[in-house]
Amino acid sequence: MKELIEKTIATEQVFNGRMIDLQIDTVSLPNGATATREIIRHPGAVAILAITADKKMIFVEQYRKPIDRVIFEIPAGKIDAGEIEHLLTAQRELEEETAYRAANWQLLTALYTAPGFADEIIHIYEARGLARQEAPLAMDVDEFLNVHTLTLTEAKALIGEGKIVDAKTVYAIQHFELNYNNY
Known part of the structure; x- marks a missing residue:
């Protein structure tokens, strides 16, 4: 070798x-x-596959400057300085971006986004037992997004239309599809 x-x-x-x-x-x-x-x-990030009681997934739609387009993604965010517990970051990000809280959390995986040139790792969580809050937590001042709940069929259609193009979201949709009967 x-x-x-x-x-x-x-x-x-x-x-x-x-x-x-x-x-x-x-x-x-x-x-x-x-x-x-x-x-x-990169300090790392979290992403959340949030699943509603009626077996839909929560997505955010937002503009991403590096690719100069609007895309659909699962909720996600950077781990802030001092945040040791990634689950707490995931809980904060879900509420900030979508106004949902979850009763049940499970770590699905951690993956490197582009190991050829970056050390960014994303910890992907599954969140269930969702309850929508009156209003979301204060979102980052430079963050603008729309929240959507989509079926598996709708999410897969967005992949085909090129509106879902990031690896963390494609991974989450695949996980959902492979485990759909377990939800």
Whole structure:
């Protein structure tokens, strides 16, 4: 078996932002040569597959500047500084974005969004036993979205129409479809 590990020789911090940091690492390759790696550091995020009593999923529709379009996603958000318990982040994000609270929570998985250049990990939770609150928690001041409840058929149609294009949401829909009879 070939050695696959790259060893970091040097790190240059290029940018420190509100949401991400960018660094360039010089690495020693398994064959002894050197290369550079551009790495985005991210604090992590949560996402929520929220399932209603009538077996629908909750989605948010919002504009995403990096891809310059409006898309549908499951509720999600960045883990804020000091938030150790990811479940608490998920509970906060669900209520902030949708005005729902959930009685039952289960961690489904954690996945890396783009391990070729970023360390962002998203912890995906399933939330059931939903109750809509009078009003959502204060949403981020730069966040604008619409909330939708969709059936599996409607969600899959949005994938086909190119309105659901992110991996966390496609994963959640697939999980829902594979476990639909268990809900």
